[in-house]
Amino acid sequence: MPVLVYTENVEGKFKKSTFEVVSYARAIADQNKTSLIAISIGNVSKDDLSLLGKYGAEKVLNVSNDKLKNFVNQAYALVIAEAAKKEGAEIVVLSNSFSGRGLAPRIGVKLEAGVADGVVSLPEAGAKFIVKKTAFSGKAFAKVELTSATKVISLIPNSYKVVETNAGGQVEDFNADIKQSDLTSVIKEIVRSTDKVSLPDADIVVSGGRGLKGPENWGMVEELADLLGAALACSKPVSDAGWRPHSEHVGQTGIAVSPNLYIAIGISGAIQHLAGVSSSKVIVVINKDPEAPFFKVADYGIVGDAFEVVPKLIAALKEYKASA
Amino acid sequence: MKILVCISNVPDTTTKITFTDNNTQFNTAGVQFILNPYDEIALARAIELTDGGNGSVTVINVGEISTEPTIRKALAIGATDAVRVNAKPHDAWFVAYQIAQFVKANPFDLVLTGRESIDYNGSKVAAMLAELLDIPSVSIIKKLDVNGSQVTVEREIEGGKEVLEIPLPIAAGCAEGVAEPKIPNMRGIMSARTKPLVVIEPADVKTFSEVLSYETPAARGQVKLVPADDVAKLVTLLHEEARVI
Numbered sequence: 001m002p003v004l005v006y007t008e009n010v011e012g013k014f015k016k017s018t019f020e021v022v023s024y025a026r027a028i029a030d031q032n033k034t035s036l037i038a039i040s041i042g043n044v045s046k047d048d049l050s051l052l053g054k055y056g057a058e059k060v061l062n063v064s065n066d067k068l069k070n071f072v073n074q075a076y077a078l079v080i081a082e083a084a085k086k087e088g089a090e091i092v093v094l095s096n097s098f099s100g101r102g103l104a105p106r107i108g109v110k111l112e113a114g115v116a117d118g119v120v121s122l123p124e125a126g127a128k129f130i131v132k133k134t135a136f137s138g139k140a141f142a143k144v145e146l147t148s149a150t151k152v153i154s155l156i157p158n159s160y161k162v163v164e165t166n167a168g169g170q171v172e173d174f175n176a177d178i179k180q181s182d183l184t185s186v187i188k189e190i191v192r193s194t195d196k197v198s199l200p201d202a203d204i205v206v207s208g209g210r211g212l213k214g215p216e217n218w219g220m221v222e223e224l225a226d227l228l229g230a231a232l233a234c235s236k237p238v239s240d241a242g243w244r245p246h247s248e249h250v251g252q253t254g255i256a257v258s259p260n261l262y263i264a265i266g267i268s269g270a271i272q273h274l275a276g277v278s279s280s281k282v283i284v285v286i287n288k289d290p291e292a293p294f295f296k297v298a299d300y301g302i303v304g305d306a307f308e309v310v311p312k313l314i315a316a317l318k319e320y321k322a323s324a
Numbered sequence: 325m326k327i328l329v330c331i332s333n334v335p336d337t338t339t340k341i342t343f344t345d346n347n348t349q350f351n352t353a354g355v356q357f358i359l360n361p362y363d364e365i366a367l368a369r370a371i372e373l374t375d376g377g378n379g380s381v382t383v384i385n386v387g388e389i390s391t392e393p394t395i396r397k398a399l400a401i402g403a404t405d406a407v408r409v410n411a412k413p414h415d416a417w418f419v420a421y422q423i424a425q426f427v428k429a430n431p432f433d434l435v436l437t438g439r440e441s442i443d444y445n446g447s448k449v450a451a452m453l454a455e456l457l458d459i460p461s462v463s464i465i466k467k468l469d470v471n472g473s474q475v476t477v478e479r480e481i482e483g484g485k486e487v488l489e490i491p492l493p494i495a496a497g498c499a500e501g502v503a504e505p506k507i508p509n510m511r512g513i514m515s516a517r518t519k520p521l522v523v524i525e526p527a528d529v530k531t532f533s534e535v536l537s538y539e540t541p542a543a544r545g546q547v548k549l550v551p552a553d554d555v556a557k558l559v560t561l562l563h564e565e566a567r568v569i
Contacts, residue, residue: 010482015482071486073451073460073461073462073463074454074460074461077455097482098463098464098479098480098481098482099481101447101448101451101463101464102447102451102461102462102463102464103451104448104451105416105420105446105447105448105449105450105451105452105455106451106452106454106455106461108417108448108452109417109420109452109455109456110455112532113532114417114531114532114533115416115417115446115448115452115532115533116533117445117446117447117448118445118446130536132539134445135443135444135445135538136335136341136350136442136443136444136445137442137443137445138541139340139341139540139541140341140343140538140539140540140541141538141539141540141541142444142535142537142538143535143536143537143538143539144533144534144535144536145533145534145536146532146533147531147532147533147534148532181458184460184490184491185460185462185488185489185490186488186489186490187486187487187488188476188487188488188489189486189487190481190484190485190486190487191484191485191486191487192481192483192484193483193484196483197483198482198483199482199483200482201482204568204569228569239500246466246499246500246501247466247480247485249500252337252442253337253361253362253442253500254500256445260568261562261566261568261569271337271338271339271340272337272338278541279541281568282562282566282568283544284558284562285547295547295549296547297544298544298547299544299545299547299548299566300547300548300549300550300558300561300562300566301547301548301549301550302549302550302551302552302555302558303549303552304552305552308552309552309555312555312556313555313558313559315555316555316556316558316559317559317569319556319559320556320559320560320563320569
């Protein structure tokens with residue numbers, strides 16, 4: 001019984017999180033001594049589709065249909081569920097991206113499958129299907145057993161490393177009958193800031209808090225982020241005050257991130273904020289208050305005024321880059 | 325228009341999460357339970373959309389009797405009436421199934437949830453419910469407007485947003501930006517006591533997931549402090565020791 005992985009693209013190009021989820025699904029297929037089939041929906045070129053083989057898919061189902069060029073939640077869920085049925089897949093793997101979060105539950109219902117979202121590691125070895133997922137907004141993890149014959153799981157971005165295996169990646173066309181009623185959502189506009197790094201997928205995140213005193217002081221934060229190729233984030237008081245957009249709010253009631261490096265500037269580290277960053281691999285805290293709770297969960301810290309430390313950090317990084 | 329808002333009863337955001345019974349149960353001792361913050365946003369928008377007698381807002385919760393204070397809070401904020409499905413919310417599928425049974429018998433134009441509950445973070449109920457009802461769903465919306473029989477929503481995508489037009493009925497999960505949460509006023513609090521809260525018994529349904537145990541994130545070692553006058557050292561540590569740049 002093969003594993004099926006949904007491979008999301010942005011304007012015809014696969015994202016890093018897509019290769020992560022293919023590598024992850026490959027490892028699950030190996031655990032189960034079975035094959036991995038990838039499904040791609042939208043206009044992806046043959047060259048890009050063959051990349052999926054490089055990360056472990058033996059077969060790639062290519063759904064190229066003008067009606068499905070852009071993401072339509074219902075119709076995409078239907079196509080993926082139909083592919084799972086046709087291929088006899090028992091495990092369906094997605095990325096826990098914004099679109100993946102919309103798809104996994106609908107696919108689960110269609111396949112009468114248990115759904116585990118926000119999964120952070122490979123299923124446990126053994127007869128039972130047990131995965132670890134985030135819970136309480138990053139304050140904890142839950143071990144969840146799926147007891148259904150078919151399982152749907154979605155993987156948190158940045159929680160599994162991309163692995164190259166070269167499994168072939170034979171491309172086949174695939175189509176499913178889509179009802180008109182599954183296509184009623186019409187996309188009017190897509191706004192994507194292509195020059196910015198997307199926060200949930202980012203390897204490095206630079207985040208600012210109230211200690212920065214006002215939106216006019218974000219220039220140095222942006223410069224630091226640009227130097228590091230990082231995404232920008234902020235604390236809840238900052239987005240509540242309208243200094244930065246809600247989409248940058250990281251924390252329990254915002255976005256949870258798990259980058260390799262999280263740099264917090266002028267953020268005290270309230271429990272709600274820490275929940276959203278606790279699965280970051282390395283945390284750096286810059287704060288003038290040595291008693292700031294954030295230092296207790298940081299790997300590296302600088303006690304100092306952000307307005308002095310950040311420009312020095314920018315200068316030091318420029319020097320490092322020039323010498324590298 | 326008739327709007328249904330699905331609400332959860334969750335631990336307050338300041339709660340320190342601990343577990344009992346060999347890490348198999350969430351320790352509720354001393355924990356304050358609240359209306360899920362995202363559900364408050366959904367409720368606030370529903371109230372705005374039906375303002376001035378332009379429809380009704382029903383809230384539904386799948387929970388035991390202990391969730392009633394949270395349901396009354398939703399009524400105090402301004403919901404018209406409330407339904408409680410008398411059952412422990414086993415998982416998202418169980419909750420979605422119960423709500424779907426209610427909606428099949430009592431149709432709504434719009435079903436709103438929060439983008440996720442802050443305890444299990446699934447963002448699953450809206451989409452599962454929509455699948456059971458065979459209607460469109462949008463999981464994480466930042467803006468919601470109704471124009472006649474259509475809604476215009478803004479959906480969050482990685483690094484941007486997408487604007488969609490969808491005919492009603494739909495189910496959608498609300499996030500920050502959709503509305504500002506409302507604080508109940510004295511009149512709301514007084515009237516909440518007498519607004520209808522109907523209790524119904526759950527339908528039988530097989531579930532497919534079990535939480536076996538919990539764990540808390542591994543503690544980090546002692547923070548390594550770098551002097552503020554030697555910032556270059558931080559760059560060296562991040563490159564050579566942490567290997568993240």
